[in-house]
Amino acid sequence: MSAVAPRPSFHFTPPSGWMNDPNGLIVVDGTFHLFYQHNPTDVVWGNLHWGHATSVDLLTWEHQPVALRPDKNGEIFSGSVVCDEANTAGFGAGALVAVFTNDLLGKESQSLAHSLDGGQSWATYSGNPVITAPEQLADFRDPKVLRCIGEDGCHWTMLLAVGPEIWLYRSADLVTWSRSSVFVPERPYEGALFEVPDLVAVPIHNGSEKQWVLTYSVLSRTDPKRLPRTMCWQVVDFDGLHLSSDAPVVGGRLDHGFPFYAGMSWDSQDADSPVLIAWLDETQQLSGSGATWCGRLSIPRRLSLVAADSGLRLRQTPALKDDYLRPVEAASVALNSTKTVKLGCRAIVAQVDGPVLVGPQGQVAVSVQFDDGSLVAVELSGETAGFSQRPEQEPVVDCQVKRVAGSLSSMVLVIDAGSVEVFVDDGVIAWSVLTPSNAKPEALVVVNSSTHPVDTTVHRLVVDEGAVS
Numbered sequence: 475m476s477a478v479a480p481r482p483s484f485h486f487t488p489p490s491g492w493m494n495d496p497n498g499l500i501v502v503d504g505t506f507h508l509f510y511q512h513n514p515t516d517v518v519w520g521n522l523h524w525g526h527a528t529s530v531d532l533l534t535w536e537h538q539p540v541a542l543r544p545d546k547n548g549e550i551f552s553g554s555v556v557c558d559e560a561n562t563a564g565f566g567a568g569a570l571v572a573v574f575t576n577d578l579l580g581k582e583s584q585s586l587a588h589s590l591d592g593g594q595s596w597a598t599y600s601g602n603p604v605i606t607a608p609e610q611l612a613d614f615r616d617p618k619v620l621r622c623i624g625e626d627g628c629h630w631t632m633l634l635a636v637g638p639e640i641w642l643y644r645s646a647d648l649v650t651w652s653r654s655s656v657f658v659p660e661r662p663y664e665g666a667l668f669e670v671p672d673l674v675a676v677p678i679h680n681g682s683e684k685q686w687v688l689t690y691s692v693l694s695r696t697d698p699k700r701l702p703r704t705m706c707w708q709v710v711d712f713d714g715l716h717l718s719s720d721a722p723v724v725g726g727r728l729d730h731g732f733p734f735y736a737g738m739s740w741d742s743q744d745a746d747s748p749v750l751i752a753w754l755d756e757t758q759q760l761s762g763s764g765a766t767w768c769g770r771l772s773i774p775r776r777l778s779l780v781a782a783d784s785g786l787r788l789r790q791t792p793a794l795k796d797d798y799l800r801p802v803e804a805a806s807v808a809l810n811s812t813k814t815v816k817l818g819c820r821a822i823v824a825q826v827d828g829p830v831l832v833g834p835q836g837q838v839a840v841s842v843q844f845d846d847g848s849l850v851a852v853e854l855s856g857e858t859a860g861f862s863q864r865p866e867q868e869p870v871v872d873c874q875v876k877r878v879a880g881s882l883s884s885m886v887l888v889i890d891a892g893s894v895e896v897f898v899d900d901g902v903i904a905w906s907v908l909t910p911s912n913a914k915p916e917a918l919v920v921v922n923s924s925t926h927p928v929d930t931t932v933h934r935l936v937v938d939e940g941a942v943s
């Protein structure tokens with residue numbers, strides 16, 4: 475019988491039971507609140523509640539009491555939380571209001587709950603649901619609510635995933651909603667439906683100028699090859715009621731790994747935000763026998779936009795506090811040489827830098843080797859970044875992504891028990907992968923056949939002064 479998988483050291487997991495999407499991300503007085511899709515009684519999807527946790531550093535989390543429970547309107551699916559400063563809903567000034575989908579045996583509607591004690595306890599609204607699905611619509615879920623200031627004052631806007639469309643609703647009080655518009659984002663493949671839309675103002679080049687970015691997850695229901703789920707981003711204009719976008723569309727896949735799904739962002743409008751976090755879907759791989767929990771989230775990722783020849787590109791950098799990173803080994807890897815750095819613990823952040831990290835003919839290959847013989851590899855040539863995992867996992871995880879011309883220079887690998895997340899070209903390309911849960915990373919191998927030396931720094935991640943093993 476296989477041993478129970480170790481928990482990741484710095485990726486969020488539920489205390490017990492099942493977890494999928496992050497929900498209701500909000501920052502209150504400097505504290506990050508994370509709600510999530512949660513089955514507290516079993517390690518499989520179903521019986522969905524909202525779990526709750528808080529953090530001040532996005533790496534160490536405190537579990538809080540379960541926030542929302544299924545009731546006569548159904549299970550609690552995904553949604554968002556807003557702070558109703560002006561008491562528009564009448565629950566109290568500064569109330570946190572959760573806007574979520576109730577799913578009653580496949581019939582979906584939107585409902586409210588509020589908290590007057592900073593998210594510790596919640597009361598569901600007696601008039602739920604506040605929006606019901608038009609007849610025949612089965613996929614009608616995942617409300618994301620934003621406060622909008624327009625010419626006629628303030629109102630609330632809701633984005634809702636409705637099959638192959640995103641619908642926008644408007645409300646003055648969070649209770650009465652009317653539909654204002656419909657938007658159809660780019661679809662990476664035909665027959666796809668959308669889930670968990672989010673709209674975030676992302677700084678351009680980390681400056682003061684911001685651009686609206688729609689993020690959304692895409693589920694293929696009809697593809698015979700059962701294309702894995704994926705998450706996308708798209709630059710949009712938003713006037714408070716409608717979304718639009720220029721042609722050609724600027725956007726693409728947010729992460730090229732198949733487990734990365736249903737992400738959403740904390741957007742506190744300060745210089746450090748937004749920060750996105752997603753579910754690393756392990757339904758097909760990791761749920762091991764004997765485990766009392768199932769589900770992990772990605773590393774939180776700070777978002778910004780950078781200019782490239784092809785237009786703006788979304789950049790993601792792991793939100794890791796520098797003072798948690800302890801250098802283990804730094805090495806320069808000369809041309810045509812190989813360097814092996816012993817890892818020996820599960821929580822590692824490795825960085826590989828070069829002037830342009832491969833010239834036109836060169837190649838740099840970086841792999842994480844595990845003690846069970848498996849490996850995760852990244853191969854950079856001048857034009858492409860190739861990602862692969864051996865032995866192959868299902869669905870197939872090998873992929874090749876075109877790099878941005880004149881690319882940036884650094885690669886970061888975030889390694890924890892059960893997952894590796896790779897950020898290439900300063901975070902413009904991201905790839906996440908699940909790794910065999912009992913395997914321990916043994917070595918980082920850098921093979922440099924490029925025209926420049928590359929520098930490798932391996933850090934051990936130390937959270938709360940306790941060394942992470």
Ligand code: FRU
Nearest residue numbers: 495511551552615669670736
């Ligand atoms: C995405 C999703 C959402 C839904 C939730 C149910 O993973 O399917 O669309 O609200 O999960 O758990």
